[in-house]
Structures are given as structure tokens and as C-alpha cells.
Amino acid sequence: MQGAVSVTEQLEPIIELKRLTKRYDTQVAVNGLNLTIGRGEVFGLLGPNGAGKTTTILMMLGLTEPTSGSARICGLDPVRQALQIKRRVGYMPDDVGFYDDRTAIDNLMLTARLNRIPTAESWSRAQELLELVGLQEVVNKKVGTFSRGMRQRLGIADVLIKRPEVVILDEPTLGIDPEGVRELLNLISDLSRKENITVLLSSHHLHQVQQICDRVGLFVRGELIACGDIESLAEQLDDEGTVTVELEAEGWNEDLIHRLTYLSGVIAYHGPQRNELVGGSTSASATLICSRDLSSEAALEIIQSGARLNAISRKQYGLDDIYHRYFEGGDRGGRNSSKS
Ligand SMILES: Nc1ncnc2c1ncn2[C@@H]1O[C@H](COP(=O)(O)OP(=O)(O)OP(=O)(O)O)[C@@H](O)[C@H]1O
Numbered sequence: 001m002q003g004a005v006s007v008t009e010q011l012e013p014i015i016e017l018k019r020l021t022k023r024y025d026t027q028v029a030v031n032g033l034n035l036t037i038g039r040g041e042v043f044g045l046l047g048p049n050g051a052g053k054t055t056t057i058l059m060m061l062g063l064t065e066p067t068s069g070s071a072r073i074c075g076l077d078p079v080r081q082a083l084q085i086k087r088r089v090g091y092m093p094d095d096v097g098f099y100d101d102r103t104a105i106d107n108l109m110l111t112a113r114l115n116r117i118p119t120a121e122s123w124s125r126a127q128e129l130l131e132l133v134g135l136q137e138v139v140n141k142k143v144g145t146f147s148r149g150m151r152q153r154l155g156i157a158d159v160l161i162k163r164p165e166v167v168i169l170d171e172p173t174l175g176i177d178p179e180g181v182r183e184l185l186n187l188i189s190d191l192s193r194k195e196n197i198t199v200l201l202s203s204h205h206l207h208q209v210q211q212i213c214d215r216v217g218l219f220v221r222g223e224l225i226a227c228g229d230i231e232s233l234a235e236q237l238d239d240e241g242t243v244t245v246e247l248e249a250e251g252w253n254e255d256l257i258h259r260l261t262y263l264s265g266v267i268a269y270h271g272p273q274r275n276e277l278v279g280g281s282t283s284a285s286a287t288l289i290c291s292r293d294l295s296s297e298a299a300l301e302i303i304q305s306g307a308r309l310n311a312i313s314r315k316q317y318g319l320d321d322i323y324h325r326y327f328e329g330g331d332r333g334g335r336n337s338s339k340s
Pocket residue numbers: 024027028029047048049050051052053054055056204
């Protein structure tokens with residue numbers, strides 16, 4: 001869905017990628033990426049390994065040059081203004097490097113010095129940040145003794161010391177236990193809200209992205225194949241012309257199977273087959289892939305066939321379905337559309 005990605009219109013654009021492309025020899029890592037992210041947004045770049053997430057981030061930071069296309073971060077061009085971008089954008093790679101034999105506060109002070117922040121200012125900022133990320137008890141402990149989760153939290157403090165406008169986090173929750181993940185995600189989302197920081201979060205954990213992101217971009221094989229909030233991603237699935245109706249009934253009979261299979265607008269019927277009918281009042285479920293919402297028509301057919309309707313609803317897509325559809329199905333055409 002290249003070219004169809006638009007940011008919430010009220011927000012000032014802070015990241016703008018236009019037809020951004022990166023080729024390595026014959027391999028296209030990022031292919032014509034169009035994406036705009038607004039100030040204060042928490043955006044999730046969701047994709048499997050090798051999708052091109054890290055390459056995109058590196059191009060945004062000016063750490064690798066695009067083959068074609070352009071990027072603007074805080075109005076700056078990463079190819080020519082990488083240093084200015086570095087001052088305004090905080091980047092936390094998936095494996096944050098610290099001096100293990102130094103304390104948490106020493107590490108932060110070192111980053112502050114590298115960013116030319118006056119010591120008096122950075123000292124109080126470092127204390128404040130360590131408290132913010134919940135490391136106030138271990139300010140003077142050597143980082144070598146820290147768990148993965150503690151290192152990631154220190155990584156966030158480290159990124160924030162220069163008061164960035166944009167924070168880019170590459171797989172921030174990698175290797176952290178579920179409780180730590182929850183805390184880290186809450187922290188990221190609080191920060192964005194309180195300080196109006198734009199967050200770009202790369203991940204292949206759909207549930208985590210769903211928890212805190214305003215919008216999600218699905219990145220597969222170098223292309224952004226869908227983008228939006230969860231609701232609009234679900235609509236994009238429906239837009240492809242099909243609606244899934246799920247139902248449960250008792251007293252299945254041949255007539256009912258025939259009625260549902262040949263109901264006008266039903267593209268595919270997945271449910272009990274004629275040779276499986278055992279009679280009696282056994283309850284069984286079925287799924288109808290329809291060209292429009294046929295819930296009420298299907299309900300009527302069930303009742304007219306003499307069966308008993310227990311439940312019927314139009315399936316609401318969640319991020320799980322979207323993920324399976326796009327990532328595990330591999331492409332958008334994976335849905336079975338034949339009557340069976
Ligand atoms: N320096 C490089 N030289 C050649 N190919 C590369 C290079 N860097 C990345 N690639 C290829 O580009 C594609 C995208 O890689 P990238 O690391 O951007 O994906 P990713 O979505 O970040 O994956 P992961 O989650 O595994 O880090 C991959 O096929 C990768 O092998």
C-alpha cells in the first residue's frame with residue numbers, strides 16, 4: 001500500500017519518508033517507503049526478521065545512505081545533516097552498549113559530556129531520569145551487574161538525557177521478562193505523553209506494539225503493506241471485499257448446509273459437511289466468507305431450516321488476525337475463496 005500512508009492530519013509531521021529505498025547489491029532491503037509520523041505520536045514499525053526495519057532506522061539517522069528517495073527528520077536531511085539529527089533524535093539500538101565497569105550515573109554523565117551538555121545541568125537531569133526509569137536504587141551500581149531489563153531502562157534514560165524530540169527504539173523489549181516488558185512499555189508511553197516526544201518503536205512483537213502505539217505500520221520484505229491504527233487496519237482487511245460471519249447452531253441438516261453454501265453473497269462456507277451429520281442436537285460452528293455482512297440473512301436461513309441458532313456475529317479483526325494474514329500468510333491473497 002505504498003503511497004497511501006497518511007498521518008493524523010492535525011499533527012505536525014516530524015518524520016517524513018518519501019519513496020525511501022535501500023538496495024544492497026541485488027537485495028532490496030527497503031522498497032519505496034512512504035511514511036509520515038506526527039509530533040508526539042507513538043508509532044510501531046512491526047515486521048518479521050529481515051523486513052527492513054533496522055535499515056529504515058539507519059537511513060533516518062544518516063548512518064547509511066538511501067539508494068533513492070528521501071527522508072526528513074525534524075525538517076533535517078539525514079544525508080547532509082546527520083550531526084544535527086543526532087542532537088535532536090535519541091536512538092536506542094537493540095543491544096545498548098554501556099561501560100560495564102562504571103556506574104549507571106557515570107554512564108549517563110559520559111553520554112551528556114559527549115553531547116556537550118554542561119555538567120551542572122546533566123547531573124540533575126541524570127538523577128531525575130534514573131528515577132523516572134525506576135533505577136534510583138542502583139544509581140551508583142556498576143552497569144555490569146544489571147539485568148537485561150535494567151540495561152534497557154538505563155538505555156531509555158541515556159537516550160533522553162539530551163532532551164530529544166524523537167526517540168527511536170529498535171526492539172526495546174528483546175530479552176526482557178513479561179513483567180519488565182510491561183513496565184518498559186508503560187514508561188515509553190508515559191514519556192511520550194508527558195514530554196510530547198515522538199516515539200518510533202521497531203518490534204516483531206505484535207501484542208507489545210498494540211499496547212502502546214497510536215499507529216502501526218506493517219513492514220514485510222522491505223515494503224509497508226498496511227498502516228494505521230488497529231481499527232483502520234481491520235477496515236483495510238474488510239476493504240478487500242470480504243466479511244467473515246461466524247455462527248453456531250444446533251440440529252445441523254443437509255438443507256441448512258445447502259442454504260448457507262448457496263446463500264447469495266457467500267464466497268466460502270467452512271462448517272459441518274453432509275457426510276459428517278450425526279443428527280440430534282449437537283452444536284457445531286461454521287464460518288462464512290461473504291461479499292457483505294450476511295449475518296441477518298444467515299440467521300434467517302438457520303431458523304427456516306429448522307435448526308437452532310445459538311450465536312452469530314460478524315468477525316471483528318484484531319491485530320492477531322492482521323498479523324497472521326500479512327506475516328504468516330505471506331501476502332494479501334492467502335484467503336481461501338472457494339466454496340467447499
Ligand atoms: N549491510 C548489509 N549488507 C547486505 N544486506 C543487508 C545489510 N543490512 C541488511 N541487509 C539485508 O537487508 C534486509 C533487511 O534487513 P534489516 O536488518 O533492515 O531487517 P529488520 O527488519 O531490521 O530485521 P531484524 O528484526 O532481524 O533486525 C535483510 O534481508 C538483510 O539481510
